[in-house]
Amino acid sequence: MADQHAGPGPAQRPPVRVRLRRELSAEPGRLVCALLFALAATAAALALPLLVRQIVTDFADHRPLGTDVLLMCAAAVAGAGAQALSGFLLARIGERMTYRLRTRIMEHSLRLPLGVVRAQGTGELTARITSDALLLRQVVEVATQLPLAALTVVATLLVMVWIDWVLTVVTVVALAVLTVLVLLIVRRMKANVTGQQDAVGQIAQRFSANLDALTTIKAYRAEPVAARALAADAERLRAVSLDGARLGALIPAVLTLGNQFAMIAVILTGGARLAAGAIQVAAFAAFLLYLLQTVPSISTLATGFGRLQAGLAARDRCNELLALAPETDPQDAERPVPVPRPDAPSVVFRAVSFTHAGAGDAALREISFSTARTGLTAVVGPSGAGKSTTLSLIDRFIRPSTGSITVLGHDARHWPLDALRARIAYVDQAFTLLEATARENLQLGRTDRADDDELAAALDAVGLTEDIARLPQGLDTPLGRESDLSGGQRQRMALARALLSDADIVLLDEPTSQLDGLNEQRFRSIVTDLAATRAVIVVAHRLSTVQHAHHVIMMNQGTVVDAGDHPSLLERCTPYRELVASQAMPVR
Numbered sequence: 001m002a003d004q005h006a007g008p009g010p011a012q013r014p015p016v017r018v019r020l021r022r023e024l025s026a027e028p029g030r031l032v033c034a035l036l037f038a039l040a041a042t043a044a045a046l047a048l049p050l051l052v053r054q055i056v057t058d059f060a061d062h063r064p065l066g067t068d069v070l071l072m073c074a075a076a077v078a079g080a081g082a083q084a085l086s087g088f089l090l091a092r093i094g095e096r097m098t099y100r101l102r103t104r105i106m107e108h109s110l111r112l113p114l115g116v117v118r119a120q121g122t123g124e125l126t127a128r129i130t131s132d133a134l135l136l137r138q139v140v141e142v143a144t145q146l147p148l149a150a151l152t153v154v155a156t157l158l159v160m161v162w163i164d165w166v167l168t169v170v171t172v173v174a175l176a177v178l179t180v181l182v183l184l185i186v187r188r189m190k191a192n193v194t195g196q197q198d199a200v201g202q203i204a205q206r207f208s209a210n211l212d213a214l215t216t217i218k219a220y221r222a223e224p225v226a227a228r229a230l231a232a233d234a235e236r237l238r239a240v241s242l243d244g245a246r247l248g249a250l251i252p253a254v255l256t257l258g259n260q261f262a263m264i265a266v267i268l269t270g271g272a273r274l275a276a277g278a279i280q281v282a283a284f285a286a287f288l289l290y291l292l293q294t295v296p297s298i299s300t301l302a303t304g305f306g307r308l309q310a311g312l313a314a315r316d317r318c319n320e321l322l323a324l325a326p327e328t329d330p331q332d333a334e335r336p337v338p339v340p341r342p343d344a345p346s347v348v349f350r351a352v353s354f355t356h357a358g359a360g361d362a363a364l365r366e367i368s369f370s371t372a373r374t375g376l377t378a379v380v381g382p383s384g385a386g387k388s389t390t391l392s393l394i395d396r397f398i399r400p401s402t403g404s405i406t407v408l409g410h411d412a413r414h415w416p417l418d419a420l421r422a423r424i425a426y427v428d429q430a431f432t433l434l435e436a437t438a439r440e441n442l443q444l445g446r447t448d449r450a451d452d453d454e455l456a457a458a459l460d461a462v463g464l465t466e467d468i469a470r471l472p473q474g475l476d477t478p479l480g481r482e483s484d485l486s487g488g489q490r491q492r493m494a495l496a497r498a499l500l501s502d503a504d505i506v507l508l509d510e511p512t513s514q515l516d517g518l519n520e521q522r523f524r525s526i527v528t529d530l531a532a533t534r535a536v537i538v539v540a541h542r543l544s545t546v547q548h549a550h551h552v553i554m555m556n557q558g559t560v561v562d563a564g565d566h567p568s569l570l571e572r573c574t575p576y577r578e579l580v581a582s583q584a585m586p587v588r
């Protein structure tokens with residue numbers, strides 16, 4: 001199972017060259033243009049010292065300077081323009097690449113099985129689309145900078161050899177020492193970047209988990225405890241980032257120092273050669289300008305590989321996430337959508353067992369039951385009996401370890417996931433609302449748009465008409481941030497959503513836990529209406545809400561103890577009788 005979700009290991013990863021080509025192949029036209037502009041900027045930069053040499057020579061020979069100055073200005077302006085255009089195009093390619101990756105990751109994350117998302121953690125997943133996506137953006141920039149920097153260094157050295165080979169040898173020795181030093185620092189920085197990204201993921205994970213649990217944190221005055229744990233994560237991030245910053249700060253210092261040593265060596269050697277008449281002043285000036293120009297390119301070369309590796313490491317983390325198998329089967333697209341069998345039960349469980357990932361004991365052990373095509377089925381039993389797990393299996397949030405489940409006459413595995421869920425409305429214990437308007441929240445289960453009359457009828461049925469009318473923009477009020485609903489109102493919104501859906505089966509997990517007496521009565525009448533034409537399966541702790549159920553499934557410790565209607569279970573099932581008695585309900 002774990003292997004199925006793992007991304008390719010380092011040994012299986014294609015070489016950097018292949019991976020780069022893959023990253024950069026999306027917009028070849030723009031990339032070539034950006035490279036051509038960058039090439040033009042490099043050519044202009046290479047031409048400038050030669051023009052300087054010409055001007056110095058013309059000064060010495062008292063020749064007019066007009067054309068040279070004009071050429072120099074033109075080269076400077078053209079070089080700057082080409083550099084800007086290249087930068088703009090690269091930024092555009094980088095942003096589009098980041099956009100594509102982000103949207104892929106977000107869509108893929110939404111399609112992962114619930115258990116996998118929980119195991120990954122929301123903060124970790126968020127880090128993929130924030131910090132990792134940003135690191136990846138620099139790949140485009142660096143991947144184009146590197147060949148140009150290499151070209152600049154080689155071309156500059158060739159021109160330097162042409163001007164004076166002795167000075168070039170001195171320069172190469174000085175720059176080689178400088179490059180080795182910078183490479184040593186960059187190697188250590190590579191490991192540091194991975195450490196920083198891990199620390200960012202960890203802090204994002206804990207912070208988002210704490211925000212989700214903010215009510216509990218406040219209620220138990222746990223802010224200091226939570227803040228301490230976050231501060232410890234922040235401290236870990238600070239420490240690892242500081243190491244990186246220290247190493248990073250060394251690079252410009254080493255570069256400056258190396259540059260200065262190279263300069264001193266070249267000036268001393270050049271001075272001696274000037275005195276000996278082996279080189280002209282103009283050529284020496286041009287040589288010094290080339291030397292100054294080489295250092296930034298050497299720096300780009302030395303640091304660029306590290307940045308490239310960091311970007312590709314971020315890409316690896318994103319790839320690992322993208323390699324996690326989505327919950328839909330690959331065959332779903334080819335599978336014909338089954339037509340519900342009219343006379344089949346809505347749901348049949350045959351010897352179904354299930355163990356939650358990481359749990360020692362099975363949550364369900366060989367449970368078998370069936371529910372009628374229409375009517376109300378109540379699933380009852382003590383806490384931890386396996387009721388919610390049973391509902392999750394019907395909607396295929398999880399899959400049975402053994403046994404089979406049939407939905408509307410077809411094996412659940414034969415339903416394409418989308419088609420299966422279109423047949424089922426699910427109201428969970430959290431009565432979750434999306435960050436969207438009240439109208440959008442109500443429409444969630446619909447294949448077509450519900451008109452205002454349908455929405456009004458559903459709101460009226462759950463007693464929410466006035467509550468929604470009171471919202472600042474009525475049905476079009478965005479919910480979830482400033483405007484939110486109470487627990488009971490959310491619960492009723494979730495019921496209205498189920499009412500509006502086209503589903504044949506309605507699963508309700510603890511739908512009355514936050515309803516007052518009046519709304520509980522309303523709930524009963526809604527469920528009666530729903531159950532007239534659909535199968536309604538309700539998990540309920542409060543037996544009063546389900547005692548009119550046509551069918552009751554009594555569960556305990558992962559097994560179905562008994563099933564039947566309320567009176568017959570009262571008659572023959574002691575655990576059910578005890579459950580009823582514990583809720584002070586009449587046993588007859």
Ligand SMILES: Nc1ncnc2c1ncn2[C@@H]1O[C@H](COP(=O)(O)OP(=O)(O)OP(=O)(O)O)[C@@H](O)[C@H]1O
Pocket residue numbers: 356357358359362363381382383384385386387388389390
């Ligand atoms: N995500 C999970 N990971 C591990 N074990 C789980 C998970 N969810 C549930 N369980 C375990 O599976 C068993 C059945 O849980 P389930 O939530 O289905 O029971 P329930 O009857 O709905 O309980 P309750 O009435 O308290 O909601 C319990 O022992 C529970 O601890």
